[in-house]
Amino acid sequence: MGAPAIVIASTHHTTELGEAFARYEREYDVRMATDEATAKACAKELLTTGHQVALFVVDSDQDQDRLYQLIGGTRQAVPTARRLIVTHVSRFREDNQTFRHAVAAGKVDALLLMPQGPRDEEFHLAVGELLNEWNATVATPVVENVRIIAPEKDGLTRDLLDYLARVGMPAGVHHPDSEVGREVMASCPEDEGRWPVVSSLAGWCGHCPDVRSLANQLYGRPDDIDVDEVVDLVVVGAGPAGLAASVYASSEGLTTVCLEAEAIGGQAGTSSMIRNYLGFPRGISGMRLAQRARGQALRFGTRFFTGWPATGISRCADGDHHVVHTDGGDVHARTVLVSTGVDYRRLGVESLEELVGRGVYYGAAMAAARELAGDHVVVVGGGNSAGQAAIHAARFASSVTIVARRPDLTATMSSYLINEIEWNPRITVRPCTRVVDGGPDDVGQLAWLDMEDVDTGAQERVEARGLFLLLGAAPECGWLPDTVLRDERGFVLTGRDVPTEHWVDGVPPEELATTVPGIFAGGDIRAGSMKRVASATGEGASVVSSVHTWLGQ
Known part of the structure; x- marks a missing residue:
């Protein structure tokens, strides 16, 4: 197999685009096609010879109907490739109106102004992002760490x-x-x-x-968490809220320690592409967002301890600060932010629980999606995580079915994801449905599922090789003391959601403060939170002012 290809289709701007993409020729097989027929023949040749196509670049200088056919054809032929429309400056305003719906619906990954000369680094930054995401989610690693x-x-x-x-x-x-x-x-x-x-x-x-x-x-596994001081803030959970708090607290000079039980980024880190996060017009994967935030926090001085879940929290002997306990040691802190997020609820079907890891997965399981090429995949859930998982799986699987108990997705999923799902010919939605049973093939891998209509009780057996379960929020806060009040579902109460009998002098706690002074909560673990990456990030950033206020008392 040769180098992955970049296929460029342009009738009138082959010179400009050829010069712009010359910098990629060392590591990519750059092909130029001057019309639709040549582009299709080029793609067919690459596929039949076992080459991967990383990126299709389509000039908007062609007939619009034929251009859409070409874009649709690339999606059918190579669903894993990224698709980019480039437009000349003389057409940019018109094309921006023409293709904005195609970009919003995910028919193409980006619309860019054609480079106007050498070193148009804004253009190449966008191309680099597209290639970067392709390499992270599709390409076989050249170097295996x-x-x-x-x-x-x-x-x-x-x-x-x-x-x-x-x-x-x-x-x-x-x-x-x-x-x-x-x-x-x-x-x-x-x-x-x-x-x-x-x-x-x-x-x-x-x-x-x-x-x-x-x-x-x-x-690295230290025998003990090496924190021999009382820090200003310990952040428990390195999801979006915890990472934002770590960045802002440490950037303002607060000594900050972040504890994470599993992977930096939490559930958000499993999102294949977040398209509605401020400042990333072409989207960013949850993994890259989390790793960038971690690097930012490290730069300002946050200390991270990964692989050590918090097991409890108590007051120190003299009562002037908190002690967060882990199996690797204790962290003494004047304030604590609880941002442990949530876990996915279990399906509760015993036959499928026995197949976890063998075709059944809780969460997006991005790496597993690659192995399901040509298969039917079922995604259970109606939130943004489920939508993102379905879109990612559709790059590989021949068909994807989203199963949801509600009549539609509008109440729980962002509009941009619903639009992208509606356009994608590989994805279908089965509302008012639940998965009630499943079983393996002769080698112990998932082979079939039973679907049940929640209204009529009618059942249907379908063939499926992958089942991704994103069933909603189960809070991760059993380690907290009872003095930190939770609601009936187990989410931490803060601010005005705290019962009035726990207010002090008739005044409720601050917005993100819990019933225990000096302990705050942010992100998905907090009762009433929006369960969105941006809102969790905002809570993590805004809690720092409350920490300052508490430390100043």
Whole structure:
């Protein structure tokens, strides 16, 4: 297989576009087509010879009907490729009106003004983002930071791959008898027979029994959390709210520690593409957003401890600050932000619980989607996470069905996602439906599902090789003391949602303050939150002013 291709279709601007894309020729196979027929023939040749197509660049200088046919054809032929429309400056205002709906519906990934000369870095920044996302979600890694050796991709192996995808670390799975497998096992023969074996470029190699062990190997496992001072703020949970609080608190000089039980980014880190986040007109994956925020917080001095979930919180002996407990040690802090987010609710179907990791997944499981090319996939859920998971899966699967109990998606999903789902010919929505049963094939992988109409009780059996369950919020705060009040569903109460008998002198706590002075809550864990990345980020940023107020008392 040769280098991934960039196919450019232009009738009147081949010189300009050829010069602009010359910088990519070292690492991509750049092809120029001057008409629709040539572009189709080029794409067909690439596919039949086993080449991957990373990007289609289509000039708007063609007949509009034929242009839409070309764009639709690229989507059918290579659904994993990114699609870019470029327009000459003389047509930009007109084309912006013509194609804005196509961009909003996901028919194309971006509309850009054609480069007007050399070093148009704004143009190349956008192209680089498209290629970057393609490489992260589709391409086989050229350099594998982590190699997993296993005879088969069992549930644990897939969990390891999913974790590595969430933290942005390229990885590959190899059979023990492969060339790579034999090379790795030669470095750690004592672990042969205990699968999977994991090796990294950092030099360590050995059997990996669970995801937490992998996290400890990647980020280091201190015997004790090394914080020997009373810090200003400890953030529990590194989702969008926790990351925003870490950035703003540490940038304002507050000593800040962030504890994360799993992967930086939380559930948001599993989103394949967030298109409505402020400042990213072409969208950004949850993983990249989280890793950028982590780097930003590190720059200002936040200390991160990954792989150590909080197990409790108490007052110190003299009562002047809080102590957050973990299995790796305690962190003493004057204030605490609880931003542990939520987990997905379990489906509760025993036959499917037994297939978790073998075609059944809780969450988006982006790495697993690649393995479902040509298969039928079912996504259960009606929120934005479910919509994003379905769109990502449709790049690989032959068909995707979104199953929701509600009559439609409008009450729980953003309009831009609904529009993109309605346009995508590979995705269908089954409202008023639930999954009630499922079973495996001869090798133990998911093979079929039973769907039930919630109104009539009628059932239908469908063939499915993948089931992604994004069933809504189950709060992660069982470690909190009872003095931190929660609502009937377990979400933390803050501000005016706190019962009046817990107000002080008739005044409610501050908006993000809990019933325990000095403990705040933000993001999805908070009762009444919007369950959106942007709102969680805003809460994480705004809580810092309340922390300042508390510290100043």
